Every structure is written in structure tokens, then in C-alpha cells.
Amino acid sequence: MDVSIIIVNYHTEDLILDAIRSIEERTVGIDCEIIIVDSAPTAESRSMLNLSGGSVPVRYMEMPENRGFGTANNVGFGVAKGKYYFCLNPDTILVNNAVKILFDYMDSHPKCGACGGNLYHEDMSRAISFRRILPGPLWEFSEGMKRHPEHLLFGRNSRFNHTSHPIKVGYITGADLMLRAELIKEIGGFAPEFFMYFEETDLCARIHRAGYDVVSVPQAKIIHLEGKSMGGETVNHNKMKYYAQSRVEYYRRNLSLGKAARAYRFHLRNLRKAASRGGLGGEISRVHLGMTLKALDCYPELKSLLFPSQS
Numbered sequence: 001m002d003v004s005i006i007i008v009n010y011h012t013e014d015l016i017l018d019a020i021r022s023i024e025e026r027t028v029g030i031d032c033e034i035i036i037v038d039s040a041p042t043a044e045s046r047s048m049l050n051l052s053g054g055s056v057p058v059r060y061m062e063m064p065e066n067r068g069f070g071t072a073n074n075v076g077f078g079v080a081k082g083k084y085y086f087c088l089n090p091d092t093i094l095v096n097n098a099v100k101i102l103f104d105y106m107d108s109h110p111k112c113g114a115c116g117g118n119l120y121h122e123d124m125s126r127a128i129s130f131r132r133i134l135p136g137p138l139w140e141f142s143e144g145m146k147r148h149p150e151h152l153l154f155g156r157n158s159r160f161n162h163t164s165h166p167i168k169v170g171y172i173t174g175a176d177l178m179l180r181a182e183l184i185k186e187i188g189g190f191a192p193e194f195f196m197y198f199e200e201t202d203l204c205a206r207i208h209r210a211g212y213d214v215v216s217v218p219q220a221k222i223i224h225l226e227g228k229s230m231g232g233e234t235v236n237h238n239k240m241k242y243y244a245q246s247r248v249e250y251y252r253r254n255l256s257l258g259k260a261a262r263a264y265r266f267h268l269r270n271l272r273k274a275a276s277r278g279g280l281g282g283e284i285s286r287v288h289l290g291m292t293l294k295a296l297d298c299y300p301e302l303k304s305l306l307f308p309s310q311s
Contacts, residue, residue: 087178
């Protein structure tokens with residue numbers, strides 16, 4: 001088996017059927033399987049996703065409760081037969097033979113531990129496909145400067161590959177992440193501490209530490225109907241809580257305490273500046289700031305370094 005395509009469902013049955021249809025229509029010249037991991041399944045999801053008879057074999061698995069994107073993918077890894085795992089969001093549609101393109105790149109570059117293609121919005125405008133650097137002090141500083149430092153360093157190719165050749169990146173977004181199976185068996189899959197957000201960033205950081213590259217392969221093209229698998233609320237407090245918690249967990253796991261403190265000083269400065277503004281943007285930033293301060297309780301060493309008077 002060449003590639004195991006793993007798709008996690010959480011009330012996104014209609015989207016997954018479109019994704020599977022695009023896989024069947026666009027994927028040729030490769031032996032692959034689709035594994036659907038259904039989180040907190042319903043009678044409707046069972047009937048819609050327990051598929052058979054298609055050109056690509058589909059294996060349906062259930063998780064009794066929703067334990068997050070990373071943990072659900074890990075369940076898929078546990079039964080996958082492929083030489084490579086391809087984590088594909090339910091809200092994606094393949095534009096071309098992307099699975100084969102990514103497989104060919106991985107197969108011919110043994111030091112590539114993970115790769116992904118270029119992502120596009122529904123109207124084929126360019127979408128965020130990766131970041132060239134991993135989160136840390138520079139990443140947070142760049143966030144506060146509207147990412148101008150990254151534009152200075154990488155030009156147009158800071159978040160989307162405008163070139164015709166692969167480029168090494170910090171991390172690939174989790175929407176289309178192909179992984180070397182033997183490496184994942186060695187270093188472990190997604191960390192279960194991440195319910196949502198930063199799980200792919202953490203995994204890519206561990207892939208780098210293991211001595212492998214993470215690469216953007218622009219010839220692979222995939223539409224990402226971004227946000228449709230998560231709902232479209234303007235301000236979703238649960239998402240903001242998970243984002244704040246996962247950001248803290250990422251820094252706890254991947255940076256020294258000193259570097260994490262430098263990064264968080266930039267992050268808090270950025271949030272306070274944004275929170276001082278009026279309108280909806282200021283309201284969102286104030287909620288985000290509150291969530292961020294609360295999330296620091298999970299990393300007391302960092303909190304005491306940032307707020308010594310409170311320790």
C-alpha cells in the first residue's frame with residue numbers, strides 16, 4: 001500500500017463525501033486507501049460514511065467521543081497500511097493528482113519527513129498553506145508586525161509557494177499533511193495534549209528535531225473550504241480557548257523556558273495593542289487576551305517568569 005488517506009469526521013458528512021469523490025476522480029497511478037475516523041458518530045454519519053464499492057477502498061472507524069483532530073488521526077495511523085499517511089481535512093477537494101504528486105516527492109526524497117501542497121480557496125485564490133518558520137520569538141514578533149519580517153525574509157513565499165519548485169518550510173497546515181509512516185512510528189503521532197490547533201505544528205517541530213525536512217510541493221493543488229468543517233461563527237469562545245491552550249502547550253513542549261518567555265512577551269504585547277482598539281476586532285482581541293492569560297495557568301513556570309509579582 002502506497003498511501004493511507006486519513007479523514008476525520010465531526011459532523012461534516014456532506015463535506016467528506018465531496019472530498020472522497022475528488023480523491024476517486026483525481027487520483028491515478030497509486031495504490032491508496034481511505035480511512036474515515038468518525039468522532040462522536042450519529043446514526044446519520046454511520047449510514048452516510050460506511051461506504052463500499054468505490055474505486056478507492058474506504059475503511060470506516062468510530063470514536064465514541066470527540067477527542068480532537070490529532071487523537072482521531074492517531075487512531076487512523078493505528079490501522080493504516082500505507083508507506084505514507086496523508087492527513088486530509090474533510091473540507092478539501094483535490095484539484096489534481098495531488099496524492100500521487102506528494103507520494104512521488106516523498107518517495108524520491110528519503111530525508112523528507114512531511115510535505116504538503118498548495119492550498120486554494122473555493123474561488124482558486126491562494127490560501128495559507130504553510131509557514132516558513134516555527135512559532136517562537138521571531139514568529140510572535142512577525143505576527144505583531146503584520147508578518148512584514150517574514151515577507152522581508154521570504155518574499156512572496158512566506159505562506160504560499162509561488163515558485164515551481166519545492167521549498168523547505170517550518171510547518172505544513174494540517175489540511176493536507178503527508179507523513180512518512182516509519183518516522184511517525186518512531187517519533188509518535190500527534191500529541192494527545194492538543195485538542196485543536198498547533199498539533200500539526202508540534203508534529204512538524206518534532207520531525208525537524210529528528211533530522212528530517214518539511215517541504216511544500218507546489219505542483220500538488222488542493223481546495224480548502226476553510227472553516228466549513230468548524231462552523232462559521234465570528235466569535236467562537238471555545239475555539240479561542242483551545243487556541244490559547246494549545247499555543248501554551250506548544251511552547252511548553254518545544255522551546256526552552258527563556259525562549260518561550262521572549263515569545264510570550266511579544267504575543268502579550270500584540271494582544272494588548274489589539275485589545276485597545278474599538279469595534280469587533282478589539283472585542284475579539286480582549287476575549288483572546290483573557291483566554292491567553294487563563295491558559296498560562298497550565299504552564300506555571302512561564303507565568304511566574306512573565307508575572308514575577310504574582311508568584
